Amino acid sequence: MLTAPVRQLGESERRAVERLLDLDPYAGAQVAERVAARGLAWWRAEGRVLGYGSRRQLESVCWLGGNLTPVLATRQATAAFADLLAGEDRICSSIVGRADAVLELWDRLCDTWGPARDVRPNQPLLVTEAMPTVPADPHVRLVRGAELDLLFPAAVAMYTEEVGVSPLAEDAGRGYRRRVTDLIRANRAYARFVDGRVVFKAELAVVTRHTAQIQGVWVAPEWRGRGIATAAMAAVVRDALHRVAPTVSLYVNDFNQPARRVYERCGFRPVGTLATVLF
Structure with a gap:
């Protein structure tokens, strides 16, 4: 049984969304860029941000536009997002995000949204904050x-x-x-x-x-x-x-x-x- 409903988030919850996105700054980067540039108003953002959790404690979000991106999605949140999305026609060209949430979403949505053209289950997410020690190409x-x-x-x-x-x-x-x-x-x-x-x-x-x-x-x-x-x-x-x-x-x-x-x-x-x- 789901303990919290999924709802579409609006501009009044932007600060809560931004705080959540700060907790996963690399996997959630694409969503964070869109929210920073366009906010949460669906007519301006060219997509919807779905939220899972109470208004006092937002737990997970999911961007739905040209792609579908869950951020900090627990298994309960993933199940709730999938329950909502299974009743809608697919509009996204891909699902991308942390592997556990993406693969769980796909497992729940494949019967209604399938077939997929390709599933890539293992894509290492890499980060650096240090200048490379190898020489840089001066022509780039x-x-x-x-x-x-x-x-x-x-x-x-x-x-x-x-x-x-x-x-x-x-x-x-x-x-x-x-x-x-x-x-x-x-x-x-x-x-x-x-x-x-x-x-x-x-x-x-x-x-x-x-x-x-x-x-x-x-x-x-x-x-x-x-x-x-x-x-x-x-x-x-x-x-x-x-x-x-x-x-x-x-x-x-x-x-x-x-x-x-x-x-x-x-x-x-x-x-x-x-x-x-x-x-």
Whole structure:
């Protein structure tokens, strides 16, 4: 029997939500960024924040928008979120968050929301607050606005390789192009260019007062195995720590051993495990 109902949270509970998100600053970073930028009003936030617990003691939250992200979700909270969501049509393209909550949610929702295109149950969540000891690639820099057309094909290639579908399949890629444009304008997109082509790229996809979360790391296929990734990542981490946030975080598929070795060389340490369900 559930001891507390799930409810949609509003702006009056923003402080309580922010306090909760501060307790899990890395796994909850994407939700924290959205709340900081848009608040909790559903019509402004482009998603809903569901809460579990009494008004005096909020225990867990769950972001529902383009993705579904539980934060600090106990088994009781996960069950309550799943009971509510099972009665709704799926609108999210993924479920992502701490592995225990994500996999429990999926176990409860798979009969009504399935099938999934892919389930990635073990994605180490990594963090560093120290400048890398390895040399940084001096050629890795922030992408300029005029270089959007050079970066965009690399971003599409990375997305397609990582997610398994092309971002051009929906709305001919207009939404994804806007996203890449926004990252460039915010000085959150990095690349190394050789002869006018991108050979390495990465973005600070999420930025909060606690962390800058790197996503979209990609090396051009013909440049893989040459050892450029470690120095390139070191350049990104150095700039992010110097200019953006007190820590840098990311998550990686457990089977991607080359990437995990790069991140270890750059000083990242594990702080948990995420999971992702892709639709």
